[in-house]
Amino acid sequence: MLLSLLRRRPLHSTATLLRFLHHPIPNPTDQSAAASAAAAPATVSYLISSCGLSPSAALSAAEKFHLKSTANRDAVLALLNEHGFTKLQIANLVSKHPALLAASPEKTIKPKLEFFAGIGYTGADLGKLISSDPNLLLVSLEKRIVRNFDLLKTLLGSPEAVVAAIAGSSRLLRYNLSTMMLPNLQTLRDHGVPAPKIVMLATRYPRVLMKKPDHFTKIVKLLKEMGLKPILTKFILAINVMSGLTTATWERKLAVYRSLGWSDKETLMAFTKHPYCMLSSDKKIREVMEFFVKKLHWEPAFLAARPKLLCLSLEKRTIPRCSVFSILESKGLVSWKSGVHTFLLISEIDFLEKYVIKYREQIPEVLEAHQGKLEFVGLQKRYRRS
Incomplete structure (x- = not known):
């Protein structure tokens, strides 16, 4: 470690070197042990008995946050139980954000739980939403959650469509949509994607619309250059696929198909016909192609024209x-x-x-x-x- 540090940051004097030797870099393990030792036993015990955390998870949570009174935390847990959260969901929620136990039950947590219940999230469904994204209980209800919900309802046409979109990405209610989602929606309109297809993308693959606008625009333009028509469902599917592929992954898929007898042109043709052929694992692509070629004696070109076959189990x-x-x-x-x-x-x-x-x-x-x-x-x- 010393030699590595010296290479990155040379020590220019003997005095500096002596100070380094007498005050070595703290061992992260020692720091963790010290933090663990400092965790209040009462807090750890409470997190285990009342919140359902495992001893290790309780210790980890207690290191980040110390509970001083029982009244507030008991009220928070009571609220969660009243709204149908399961024990496992409560444990996951507290494990991710133990500080929520110190939040105001009446001012911070209850209004948000009632809002989500009002749009259709109840019981275990509400618990699943919140435990998967505890930050929903921390952002402003009026300034962010309600405002985003109303905006999405206007864009997508119905509360049900918004709920479907939220199920795919709860960040839609937390992020500033004017800097992310809205520019991407406008890009789709500018390139001729019909409104129903935009709603489809937003409800089925909402995370795609949270991509940086410049990157999203490049994807849309590239797909049009490939010959995909924005009015088709395939265009929406291709956006979803392309948004999740890095350049390196795309090049690797081309190499795999090339090794199995496809030209790059045939691979692009297959992608435009069935975009998900680029999401199959390299292993599956090889196994499926081998089956069709060896067992059915089909030529690679025959499969390139019918790429959906490669995605079947x-x-x-x-x-x-x-x-x-x-x-x-x-x-x-x-x-x-x-x-x-x-x-x-x-x-x-x-x-x-x-x-x-x-x-x-x-x-x-x-x-x-x-x-x-x-x-x-x-x-x-x-x-x-x-």
Whole structure:
């Protein structure tokens, strides 16, 4: 440690060096131990017995905050219990923000709990919201929470839409929307995104709208350059995907698909058709591509044109359905040539009705195949799709 410090900040005199040697840098472990020792036993005991914290969590919370009277903290806990918070939610809340136990029950906490109950959050749902974001009890109710809620209601059209958006990101009620969300909404309008699609983005993926405006604008422009049309739902999905990808991750995905036979052009085409193909893990991409190429003998280009297939679960959907179809094909009841990929994409209900329920009496094996109990060995190469 000394050599490292000297390299970063040379000691220019003997006196300085002597002072350093006689007054070494404090050990963080020693500091933590001292803080632990200073934690009031009564506070630790209260946090364990009344708030449900584990001994280690109680000790950690007590290091940050010391409770002096029981009246206030008991009133806070009573309020939380009255509004349906579970024991685990209370424990999580106090563990994250023990100072809330010193907040005014009547002036600070109760009005906010009543506001959230009034817009539809009650019981465990209210506890889930607050315990996941305790800061909601600390910001101003009138100046921030109510103001943001009313603004969002105007933008999204209904209280229900606002509640849906809050469920995705409670920060919508805490942050200054005029510097973050509003500029991004205007960017969407300026680029021709219809109002219903904007509401969709705000309710399904609200965190995306909390991105820095300059970064958000770059994403929207890039997607338009790729050929995605702002009027389509795919445009909204692509914004969500792109906002969560770093440049390094994007380049790595391109390299993975390149190694599996796709050109960069084909990968971009696949992304514009089904943006979520860029969110699958590298491992899943390789496993799924290997299955389709080796078991079904499909060419990579065929898959690039149908990227949604790569996002299906191999174990729960693709393999069981292929097994069912293989059995039916061997009996001459269906044909792979009719478009094997289509039965992978239809809904589970439709698949069950058309390929399992319809034939289970005549061919009981289809039920076992659908349950994943039969091995799928693959197709004959004569069914290659390119």
